[in-house]
Amino acid sequence: MNRPKVTEFKKAKHINDYPTGPGFQGGHLVDKNAGWRTFRPVIDKDACVNCLICYMICPDGTIYKSDDKVDIDYDFCKGCGVCANGCNVNAIKMVKEEL
Amino acid sequence: MTEKNRYFVSGDEAVALGTRLARPHVISAYPITPQTIVVERLSEMVEDGSLKAEFMHVESEHSAISAAMGVSSVGARSFTATSSQGLLYMAEGLHYASGGRFPVVMMNANRATALPWSIFGDLRDSLSQLDSGWIQVYVEDAQEALDMMIQAYKIAEHKKVLTPFMVNLDGFVLTHTYEEVEVPDQEMVDQFLPPFETPNKMSIEKPMNMGFSTSPADNMEFKFQQHKAMMDSIAVIKEVDQEYGDMIGRYYNGMIDTYQCDDAEVILMTLGSVTGTARVVVDALRAKGLKVGLLKIRYMRPFPEKEIQEVVKNAKVIGVLDKDISFGFEGTIYTNVNSALVRMQSHPQSYNFVAGMGGRDVSKADIEEMFMDLLHAAKGEEIERVKFINMGVEING
Amino acid sequence: MDNTAIKKINAKNITDKEYFYGHKACAGCGGSLAVRQALKVLGDRSYSVLPAGCMAAVGFIYPQMAFNSNAVISMFPGSASMASGITAGNKALGVEDTHTVVFAGDGGTADIGLQALSGAIDRDDKLIYICYDNEAYMNTGIQKSGLTPFGTKTTTTPAGKNLPGSITEKKNLFEIVAAHDIKYAATASIGYINDFINKVNKAKQVDGTSFIHVYASCPTGWGTPTETSVEIAKEAVDCGLWYLAEYENGEFKLNRNPKEFKSIPEYIKKQGRFKHLTDDQIKHIEAARDKKWARIRKNWG
Numbered sequence: 110m111n112r113p114k115v116t117e118f119k120k121a122k123h124i125n126d127y128p129t130g131p132g133f134q135g136g137h138l139v140d141k142n143a144g145w146r147t148f149r150p151v152i153d154k155d156a157c158v159n160c161l162i163c164y165m166i167c168p169d170g171t172i173y174k175s176d177d178k179v180d181i182d183y184d185f186c187k188g189c190g191v192c193a194n195g196c197n198v199n200a201i202k203m204v205k206e207e208l
Numbered sequence: 209m210t211e212k213n214r215y216f217v218s219g220d221e222a223v224a225l226g227t228r229l230a231r232p233h234v235i236s237a238y239p240i241t242p243q244t245i246v247v248e249r250l251s252e253m254v255e256d257g258s259l260k261a262e263f264m265h266v267e268s269e270h271s272a273i274s275a276a277m278g279v280s281s282v283g284a285r286s287f288t289a290t291s292s293q294g295l296l297y298m299a300e301g302l303h304y305a306s307g308g309r310f311p312v313v314m315m316n317a318n319r320a321t322a323l324p325w326s327i328f329g330d331l332r333d334s335l336s337q338l339d340s341g342w343i344q345v346y347v348e349d350a351q352e353a354l355d356m357m358i359q360a361y362k363i364a365e366h367k368k369v370l371t372p373f374m375v376n377l378d379g380f381v382l383t384h385t386y387e388e389v390e391v392p393d394q395e396m397v398d399q400f401l402p403p404f405e406t407p408n409k410m411s412i413e414k415p416m417n418m419g420f421s422t423s424p425a426d427n428m429e430f431k432f433q434q435h436k437a438m439m440d441s442i443a444v445i446k447e448v449d450q451e452y453g454d455m456i457g458r459y460y461n462g463m464i465d466t467y468q469c470d471d472a473e474v475i476l477m478t479l480g481s482v483t484g485t486a487r488v489v490v491d492a493l494r495a496k497g498l499k500v501g502l503l504k505i506r507y508m509r510p511f512p513e514k515e516i517q518e519v520v521k522n523a524k525v526i527g528v529l530d531k532d533i534s535f536g537f538e539g540t541i542y543t544n545v546n547s548a549l550v551r552m553q554s555h556p557q558s559y560n561f562v563a564g565m566g567g568r569d570v571s572k573a574d575i576e577e578m579f580m581d582l583l584h585a586a587k588g589e590e591i592e593r594v595k596f597i598n599m600g601v602e603i604n605g
Numbered sequence: 606m607d608n609t610a611i612k613k614i615n616a617k618n619i620t621d622k623e624y625f626y627g628h629k630a631c632a633g634c635g636g637s638l639a640v641r642q643a644l645k646v647l648g649d650r651s652y653s654v655l656p657a658g659c660m661a662a663v664g665f666i667y668p669q670m671a672f673n674s675n676a677v678i679s680m681f682p683g684s685a686s687m688a689s690g691i692t693a694g695n696k697a698l699g700v701e702d703t704h705t706v707v708f709a710g711d712g713g714t715a716d717i718g719l720q721a722l723s724g725a726i727d728r729d730d731k732l733i734y735i736c737y738d739n740e741a742y743m744n745t746g747i748q749k750s751g752l753t754p755f756g757t758k759t760t761t762t763p764a765g766k767n768l769p770g771s772i773t774e775k776k777n778l779f780e781i782v783a784a785h786d787i788k789y790a791a792t793a794s795i796g797y798i799n800d801f802i803n804k805v806n807k808a809k810q811v812d813g814t815s816f817i818h819v820y821a822s823c824p825t826g827w828g829t830p831t832e833t834s835v836e837i838a839k840e841a842v843d844c845g846l847w848y849l850a851e852y853e854n855g856e857f858k859l860n861r862n863p864k865e866f867k868s869i870p871e872y873i874k875k876q877g878r879f880k881h882l883t884d885d886q887i888k889h890i891e892a893a894r895d896k897k898w899a900r901i902r903k904n905w906g
């Protein structure tokens with residue numbers, strides 16, 4: 110996975126701990142988007158033909174090439190379903206999240 | 209100093225000479241009278257190779273300041289110049305640059321704001337932007353203009369300051385009047401002004417996300433920081449003035465300058481080029497034995513609160529000459545001065561003279577009238593609190 | 606430009622690295638897909654400029670910084686000029702081989718940012734300007750922009766007894782830009798993602814200003830299910846309401862010239878923003894499409 114990861118962030122205690130002006134390290138993530146999901150995309154690895162369409166059209170970039178075709182970074186998947194809708198061989202199912 | 213370092217130039221040309229010495233990387237500016245000569249000279253300097261900079265022909269002042277921020281955001285030194293309508297057109301960018309902590313340096317040729325149209329001088333343009341978060345200095349002559357272009361970068365880029373800097377010159381009276389100026393050697397300026405360094409920039413080595421948004425949980429902290437930087441700049445301004453004087457030989461006394469204030473009963477406060485005329489009047493009145501003094505406010509932001517308090521503490525009455533008016537109240541400089549006065553345990557009475565708007569001349573006689581009014585007030589006579597000087601028609605009744 | 610020398614980019618050879626990650630765009634946001642893919646093409650040495658608008662709003666919420674490379678929010682009208690400044694600043698500092706890229710919305714480009722864009726093209730500053738077109742001011746709550754098409758219901762063009770939503774046609778931004786004799790301009794759609802990334806890759810090689818107008822669906826503003834974002838952006842092209850073209854070396858080129866258009870009513874029915882349209886109003890849209898295509902086909906071959 111070649112993407113930023115969530116790091117722990119401590120809120121500044123003193124004014125001098127703030128950055129000088131509104132600029133901060135790029136790719137600095139403090140929280141995930143997983144909580145947005147009501148449906149979760151699940152890849153059927155047998156059906157998947159590794160065409161990488163889902164990887165190309167995910168608006169959040171959460172699908173990545175893996176040793177086993179493609180996988181999903183569920184920390185950041187919002188469950189939009191673009192991948193499932195775009196898959197030509199119906200290898201991705203949207204499954205309701207259990208709360 | 210050798211002969212070759214002395215030039216007979218206009219205020220605008222002095223700005224261009226000073227700017228060249230500061231070695232900006234990029235100049236982005238849009239023409240407007242009476243600033244135009246600055247950008248014309250700078251483009252000639254770029255053309256003839258005496259200034260190694262990019263000259264960006266932007267299509268508006270909004271883009272001029274926007275580009276200047278882009279330049280600053282990668283750690284390069286930027287310059288822009290404008291006046292009046294152009295400054296107002298930039299307004300969004302003025303606040304953006306200070307909030308972004310981009311130490312852009314700008315020359316502003318003070319000019320009346322439309323309507324009615326007028327290309328001539330007054331301070332309504334820059335004073336209307338007093339709250340935009342820029343350091344504002346007002347210079348008295350071409351030499352001070354040249355010297356301040358160099359100091360401006362040093363102050364603005366100081367790591368405790370990182371705040372944009374506006375050098376104000378009275379339109380025409382200063383921008384278009386020729387004077388002899390002394391131009392410091394480049395090597396000396398290079399020693400005085402090191403290359404621009406800032407933590408607040410994007411680079412390939414350290415990618416940054418800049419100009420971000422904050423929730424109410426953080427916004428005030430960033431605004432406080434901006435305020436603190438401006439307050440801290442007072443010490444930096446004084447330090448830089450001292451260092452400049454030590455190296456180059458001219459001192460400007462930091463936040464304010466004074467003339468004959470030590471034993472003065474009444475003190476008149478001025479900004480910019482009118483100060484020269486007022487000095488002559490002070491001399492004349494002193495010759496008659498009248499205890500008058502003059503306080504030149506150099507910086508409007510940060511505001512020289514302490515410095516003013518110290519000078520006026522023994523005066524009976526002070527007056528403030530405003531080449532501007534905040535409609536529905538009084539001159540803007542006057543409001544600021546009053547705020548400094550009321551924080552004193554006891555303070556002199558204060559009066560406001562609104563004069564010289566839209567390029568109207570402020571003569572020696574006008575200034576003498578102001579001093580005489582103040583002297584009357586010092587004797588306990590009643591005078592107008594906010595007086596419009598040299599109106600062409602009767603305005604009362 | 607010698608196009609044959611440029612290697613095609615595809616799913617296999619595009620970088621694995623993600624540069625727009627952890628952002629807070631709505632689920633299924635088409636604009637965020639355009640930004641994500643363009644940045645993958647441009648790589649580590651890019652400087653993104655985003656005017657106020659959705660992509661700025663969702664990417665820079667301190668301390669969540671979603672751009673994994675250099676990025677800055679510009680003033681709403683000043684994205685092109687700020688980008689020019691970045692390019693000029695880097696050049697003056699001797700920082701070489703960088704890409705300055707703007708991602709601006711339709712409003713930020715065709716309306717308030719048009720002047721600065723025009724200035725940048727006039728100067729031929731080296732920057733890539735990408736307009737992601739979701740056909741309204743989304744970030745402020747779906748108001749009409751100059752690129753909102755006829756018949757769109759927005760919050761400032763309500764559809765009611767008297768009006769069919771927006772009553773003006775979409776501004777012809779692509780040709781306005783091309784009329785500057787820009788070095789390279791293209792239209793694209795997130796529904797044709799390979800076409801888009803290869804156009805970005807072409808723009809990347811241009812020594813001067815380049816421009817890409819990419820159609821980017823917005824489920825929130827369009828009233829479409831989140832999963833259909835890519836599909837609907839493809840359909841817009843297939844039914845002829847959007848087109849894929851390029852302007853290069855002074856010539857226009859149509860990249861797709863469908864023999865037969867897919868149905869406009871089908872496209873329209875799927876979107877809340879068009880639900881109110883009557884048959885007559887849909888006919889008006891079809892007639893406008895046919896007129897436009899007749900001109901395009903005649904002039905662009």
Ligand SMILES: Cc1ncc(C[n+]2csc(CCOP(=O)(O)OP(=O)(O)O)c2C)c(N)n1
Binds near residue numbers: 739744
């Ligand atoms: C000078 C100025 N005017 C208005 C705004 C308010 N504003 C911010 S974003 C926006 C809408 C942006 O629309 P668009 O460019 O289409 O991008 P989108 O949000 O649709 O992605 C508006 C009107 C602003 N930030 N600055």
Ligand code: SF4
Binds near residue numbers: 629636
């Ligand atoms: S409103 Fe539309 S453009 Fe904005 S983030 Fe949501 S989906 Fe994207």
Ligand SMILES: [Mg+2]
Binds near residue numbers: 738740741742
């Ligand atoms: Mg939009």
